[in-house]
Amino acid sequence: MTEQALADQACEACTSDDDPLAGEELNSLHGRIDTDVWEIVDEHHLEGNYEFEDFRDALEFTYEIGELAEEEWHHPDIQLAWGEVGVEMWTHKIDGLHRADFVMAARMDRIHEAYAPES
Template sequence: MTVDRKHTFSPEEIEARLKADLPHWRLEDGWIRRTYKTNSWKGTLMVINAVGHLAEAAWHHPDLTASYAWVEVRLMSHDAKGITVRDFALAQKIEEVVMWQPGAAPDAPLEGTPQHDLRFSYLKYD
């Protein structure tokens, strides 16, 4: 079964899919959007670079807006003039990578950045 990469979803379908799979994302002005809050410019740049790597690897590029302590990611398939499976797929991968918390499990082998020390903590996890 082939996937129609240019099929656009209705606003109702988009809202349902976001609610089910990407609860921190929202539909606004024809884009699916997510704002990642960071603790500093360093964190903001790290999020931008992670998103940039994923977008380039996927060959599907979001629009980004950034400030000192946040990054907004906006996805829409320009060639299809709407939200497609490509937007959901990239949003899911961005969410997975950016919000990864290696130290979340008590016996995790990777401890993750210290959240209590702002010199090291860079992302504000949901």
């Protein structure tokens, strides 16, 4: 049986009793998202940078991930510029990374696939 894609898993909120992810568990989850986009910074937060063909696509992507954030009640910091969108994310309740951050990143990766230029 194959493991369910991270983007298809529930984005479950943590509790204040949860510890931030660290070490091998953190690295394992990082390997399941687009490592060309996402970087783990100081085992504290994720930083991602998505590239686009133009401003309109970047803007539409920003809107889509904003809608996702509202649906899941898990809100990243988003920076929009011509042809790129920067995202910074962590779970504030535990002041670090939680599995939900990686689920959200995987879902953003999936949304971004729709903007890939036609080959």
